[in-house]
Amino acid sequence: MKKCLAVGIILLFVGAGIVPSTAKPLRETANTVPHPGNIFGLNSNILISWDANETKEPLIPRGCACKVILNVSFWVTWGIFGRLINYLYKYEPLIMKLSVADFPEWCNAFTPTETFYVNIPRNENTYYEIYTYLTVLTVRVHEINAPAFEVFPVTIQATIEPLYGPFGFFTMMQGTTQVVNVTFTVAYLPMFNIQLPEGNVIETPPLIQVELPMRITNLGNGKTIVENEVVNHSSDWTVSLPAQVILDVDEYKEMNLTIIAPSNFSGEDTIRVSFTPHSFDNYSLVGQTKYVTISVYYHPS
Structure with a gap:
């Protein structure tokens, strides 16, 4: 039954594709990329946030590491057939991958958790249906020659792959990638x-x-x-x-x-x-x- 409904949705996608329509263009952001799934299916959304106070203290070269708690939130928004697709695929297991994508060569940066297992929420974009996962970003400046007062970014990337329907022809939920820079400052080291x-x-x-x-x-x-x-x-x-x-x-x-x-x-x-x-x-x-x-x-x- 579930497979039949999914096939029916695919036919609706095809039919909608040949009927003239007018739609407002979507605004491109780091979290939204134009895709047919934005109009018809589900949108996945990721937000990475942290307490800026945790990155205020300059990092002393070869000193203690700085630990920052990252809040990684996930929710969905619906396209035209979003309600029906959400009904069919709610609680579908998804994998969200988190990685430290880039940092200067004179420092180390890592998170202990690189994979989160998430489910498609029951409802669209509501407070109770935003799932938030916690991990810790650890950053340490390990080289003495790291330039004093340098403000440097550590790039964090979180990704959810698209969810495809039967036969993999149509995107039921659009995947997304969120990239953020957590900035730190190198302390002055008098030697x-x-x-x-x-x-x-x-x-x-x-x-x-x-x-x-x-x-x-x-x-x-x-x-x-x-x-x-x-x-x-x-x-x-x-x-x-x-x-x-x-x-x-x-x-x-x-x-x-x-x-x-x-x-x-x-x-x-x-x-x-x-x-x-x-x-x-x-x-x-x-x-x-x-x-x-x-x-x-x-x-x-």
């Missing part, structure tokens, strides 16, 4: 390295200016200002270095620590210098301060 090519021990004869070379390399993922400060030395010493260094990603610069010992100096002493990284684009973003201790000496013969 740098300090090298002393000539070591951290230097002879400082009284009243003679000496220079100790230093090299700073930006190992982070964004342009960085490194603030430099001499934080400790004995009184009557003159010790200085450039107040700051600006470094692009992977750039290094050299500078000198200038030291003049007092006239009565002999023996050994220490000088302590600090280096603090700040984001060039947002100075309030600051990293951990590093300290370097320099040993100075003078042993007159």
Whole structure:
């Protein structure tokens, strides 16, 4: 009986195709593609939504993963023969496939669920007949060189294949594909390295200016200002270095620590210098301060 009714619907499709008619064109969206099933049969619809607050926090490279709950909703709308087709095919099992279609090479993104088993709802486009399924999108930036402040999309795609009638000639329900971009932001990661090519021990004869070379390399993922400060030395010493260094990603610069010992100096002493990284684009973003201790000496013969 069910097969006979379906064949009858096919004949109605054919008959309607040769009778002149006037119809309003459908508006194309990401979820609606013009197809004969839109006019005669059933339309499948998918909506993917999430809480935007869950993607606000920037992702730290090699830091914790971000987990976003995705709500995947499915419902149907009816064409001319939609009520009859829906009666024949309601609760027909369908497969909805969900996939992470695209994401940058310096991150990982996945969902634990890729297949949902759904049924054609009994009614058309009503609140109680919208089926919503939950899954979790996990995103982690795994590369240090992911550019700071980069806003990047993770593309999610959900698809339901068409439902065909007897002999596969006519589409009883149009399939659909919904594609959305869930956007994230890469956090600024302050990382740098300090090298002393000539070591951290230097002879400082009284009243003679000496220079100790230093090299700073930006190992982070964004342009960085490194603030430099001499934080400790004995009184009557003159010790200085450039107040700051600006470094692009992977750039290094050299500078000198200038030291003049007092006239009565002999023996050994220490000088302590600090280096603090700040984001060039947002100075309030600051990293951990590093300290370097320099040993100075003078042993007159």
